[in-house]
């Protein structure tokens with residue numbers, strides 16, 4: 648990544664962080680109230696059949712999962728090797744590299760924590776993406792994903808609590824992005840893009856997160 652790209656990346660993240668940190672929580676809360684929302688615990692958003700149900704994990708999610716001994720065996724690198732037409736990042740030795748972690752999924756692409764009754768088995772410790780679903784912030788704007796619980800009554804207190812989580816999630820994600828890129832640049836590794844179909848013998852992957860780099864055996868995916 649060239650010097651100019653690097654500084655452009657950092658300044659765009661810092662700019663968005665400033666926008667987010669100056670957001671009016673009450674305005675977000677009233678938008679959520681006017682949309683209406685209640686999680687009906689249907690589990691639809693946790694299922695592969697629902698669409699992109701990948702749950703990206705921020706640094707606070709990772710700490711919480713670790714504390715609950717819910718990391719090993721449940722968390723995998725943020726990568727999708729199923730689509731052979733997808734571009735991946737590799738170093739000069741052909742080793743895969745990626746940024747961040749996500750929750751593991753079953754062969755049906757359902758979340759690993761969803762049981763047969765469509766119940767989340769870690770509901771009280773679920774990641775920020777799940778706690779704030781179907782809401783998220785995009786360049787300071789509140790956006791909404793598809794969800795069966797939309798349009799339902801939500802109290803001002805609950806809407807405000809959700810707004811606080813939505814904003815905090817974005818702040819953590821942006822701070823994580825800065826730290827992860829700093830760790831990547833410190834590594835001095837030069838990466839190139841290669842099609843998944845050209846990466847046949849990869850056995851391990853290097854993952855950058857806010858704590859540094861770690862190696863992950865791809866047979867554990």
Ligand code: SF4
Nearest residue numbers: 693758760761767777
């Ligand atoms: S952690 Fe729970 S709420 Fe989140 S996707 Fe998995 S089952 Fe659904």
